[in-house]
Amino acid sequence: MGSGKSIVGQHLAQRLSALYTDTDALFVERHGVIGTYFTAHGEPAFRDAEQDIIAEVVDTTDLGVLSLGGGAVLRSANREIIRGRGYVVFLDVSEEQALERLGDASARPVLAGDPARNWSRIRTARLDLFQATAHDVIDTTGLDVDDVATKIIDGHQQFLSRKTITSMPENTTTDSTDQPTVIPVSGGGANEINGGYDVVIGRGLLSKLPAILGPHPYRVAIILPRALRATGDVVKSALDEAGYNAILVEIPDSEEGKHIEVASFCWQVLGQSDFTRSDAVVSVGGGAVSDLAGLVAATWLRGVRVVHMPTTLLGMVDAAVGGKTGINTAEGKNLVGSFHPPAGVLADLDTLLTLPKNEIISGLAEVVKCGFVSDGRILDLIEEHQSQVTNPHSPVLRELIERAVQVKADVVTKDLKESNERHMLNYGHTLGHAIELAERYQYRHGAAVAVGMVFAAELARSVGRLDDATVERHKNILEGIGLPTSYHGDRWATLLDGIRRDKKNRGEQLRFILLESQGSPIIYDVPDESLLFAAYQEIAD
Numbered sequence: 279m280g281s282g283k284s285i286v287g288q289h290l291a292q293r294l295s296a297l298y299t300d301t302d303a304l305f306v307e308r309h310g311v312i313g314t315y316f317t318a319h320g321e322p323a324f325r326d327a328e329q330d331i332i333a334e335v336v337d338t339t340d341l342g343v344l345s346l347g348g349g350a351v352l353r354s355a356n357r358e359i360i361r362g363r364g365y366v367v368f369l370d371v372s373e374e375q376a377l378e379r380l381g382d383a384s385a386r387p388v389l390a391g392d393p394a395r396n397w398s399r400i401r402t403a404r405l406d407l408f409q410a411t412a413h414d415v416i417d418t419t420g421l422d423v424d425d426v427a428t429k430i431i432d433g434h435q436q437f438l439s440r441k442t443i444t445s446m447p448e449n450t451t452t453d454s455t456d457q458p459t460v461i462p463v464s465g466g467g468a469n470e471i472n473g474g475y476d477v478v479i480g481r482g483l484l485s486k487l488p489a490i491l492g493p494h495p496y497r498v499a500i501i502l503p504r505a506l507r508a509t510g511d512v513v514k515s516a517l518d519e520a521g522y523n524a525i526l527v528e529i530p531d532s533e534e535g536k537h538i539e540v541a542s543f544c545w546q547v548l549g550q551s552d553f554t555r556s557d558a559v560v561s562v563g564g565g566a567v568s569d570l571a572g573l574v575a576a577t578w579l580r581g582v583r584v585v586h587m588p589t590t591l592l593g594m595v596d597a598a599v600g601g602k603t604g605i606n607t608a609e610g611k612n613l614v615g616s617f618h619p620p621a622g623v624l625a626d627l628d629t630l631l632t633l634p635k636n637e638i639i640s641g642l643a644e645v646v647k648c649g650f651v652s653d654g655r656i657l658d659l660i661e662e663h664q665s666q667v668t669n670p671h672s673p674v675l676r677e678l679i680e681r682a683v684q685v686k687a688d689v690v691t692k693d694l695k696e697s698n699e700r701h702m703l704n705y706g707h708t709l710g711h712a713i714e715l716a717e718r719y720q721y722r723h724g725a726a727v728a729v730g731m732v733f734a735a736e737l738a739r740s741v742g743r744l745d746d747a748t749v750e751r752h753k754n755i756l757e758g759i760g761l762p763t764s765y766h767g768d769r770w771a772t773l774l775d776g777i778r779r780d781k782k783n784r785g786e787q788l789r790f791i792l793l794e795s796q797g798s799p800i801i802y803d804v805p806d807e808s809l810l811f812a813a814y815q816e817i818a819d
């Protein structure tokens with residue numbers, strides 16, 4: 279923003295007598311004003327439409343000069359396609375000059391509030407992607423339009439001669455799918471660092487950790503279960519090399535770690551290590567670890583920064599994003615906790631290589647949920663590439679993770695504290711929680727949510743809200759992945775008790791999140807408990 283890409287692009291096209299296309303302008307032509315579309319349909323829908331336009335334009339023979347919106351690089355598919363098609367230039371500019379060129383920057387929704395800070399945050403979040411996608415970077419600060427066009431033409435000549443001399447195939451330099459994807463999350467609340475934080479998804483991300491921690495913290499406590507000690511050692515070495523004083527804090531595995539005694543042990547370690555307010559906590563592990571570590575960070579000296587490095591699929595798409603922390607008590611799960619957004623989330627896909635397949639399958643339930651309540655492309659992807667969705671190497675799983683994180687990021691940005699919008703993320707969870715309780719937490723969360731979604735779909739169908747095809751789609755997709763869609767037929771009294779307790783604990787009425795169609799969740803107050811029993815009979819085996 280403010281680098282002058284449109285005006286430079288037009289001028290360059292004129293000098294080269296080439297065609298000029300601006301994907302933002304094409305978007306406006308087809309879908310109307312970007313800001314309005316963004317607000318009405320959300321970022322995933324905008325990025326989908328933008329991706330379609332880019333794919334279409336890049337496919338034309340006589341491409342000429344193409345100007346792309348700054349967010350286009352957020353999608354790995356876009357990065358791949360543009361880098362493979364031609365000579366890509368990133369026009370950089372100083373913050374001061376960008377804001378001068380933009381004039382009334384506050385009129386742009388993404389800059390509203392504090393244009394300078396927001397501009398700088400967006401640039402920082404995308405910088406790695408710009409640099410990795412572009413063949414050349416030109417700093418346009420202080421240059422006029424013609425100077426920039428000359429630099430591009432010169433750079434292009436060199437690019438062509440390099441290609442001729444080396445005869446290298448176009449894509450051998452960088453495997454752009456290995457470039458990280460950055461998903462910004464706003465709504466950071468009291469722990470807000472630079473107005474929000476980023477979820478970075480990719481491979482080999484350890485080197486990013488010091489940049490997120492920043493120069494301030496000196497001591498870093500890496501909280502992890504023993505099973506992930508090897509990963510923890512690598513994280514610790516990276517931090518030690520970067521000049522931090524990192525310590526490993528081992529906690530019991532899984533739910534055993536989400537106890538007040540474990541939090542107390544962590545506080546003791548921080549105290550004995552003289553942790554100050556400017557030091558930091560890093561979680562390495564699944565959702566249980568990020569919940570506990572988040573709580574420890576939220577409470578130590580009334581809040582120190584925390585970075586999550588999720589190593590399970592559920593951790594990546596759900597637990598590490600959004601800032602909820604929690605521990606269990608004798609009375610129930612997650613009854614004590616706080617909202618403490620992280621300073622950043624690093625989801626390294628390579629960590630999934632050691633994750634048991636049943637954990638991947640369990641995590642996919644939350645991904646499917648994001649597909650039903652918001653991003654329908656998730657469902658299409660699963661249907662089209664069923665054999666690939668549990669493969670940690672596959673680009674399909676990566677795209678599913680990116681899309682699910684984007685859904686959560688959008689919701690959390692609008693509603694950090696679960697007052698309204700965030701409720702839709704509880705789709706399938708009301709019965710799911712009751713099943714987990716009935717099974718004394720020996721049933722995988724994802725499996726319970728899967729059954730809960732089918733139950734909610736049956737309930738919606740029975741009250742005339744949802745069509746048969748969408749109910750069947752729930753079953754087909756979940757069963758295709760290997761998730762259950764039915765539950766024991768003789769447990770209704772226990773489950774109803776669990777549902778009532780869960781609602782009471784959360785101060786809610788007997789209400790469910792239902793769908794009216796894919797992407798249209800509603801809050802439904804249950805008028806008569808017999809409706810629930812009828813839906814239960816539909817899922818009973």
Ligand SMILES: NC(=O)c1ccc[n+]([C@@H]2O[C@H](COP(=O)([O-])OP(=O)(O)OC[C@H]3O[C@@H](n4cnc5c(N)ncnc54)[C@H](O)[C@@H]3O)[C@@H](O)[C@H]2O)c1
Binds near residue numbers: 533565
């Ligand atoms: N805060 C939130 O918003 C939120 C959202 C959803 C779930 N949660 C919480 O998350 C927890 C569940 O998270 P989970 O499903 O990640 O389970 P988990 O944290 O219990 O991890 C599951 C198992 O996988 C192992 N593991 C983790 N990473 C591994 C890897 N890379 N290779 C091999 N083994 C690995 C763990 O040691 C553990 O045994 C629950 O406590 C739930 O309440 C929180």
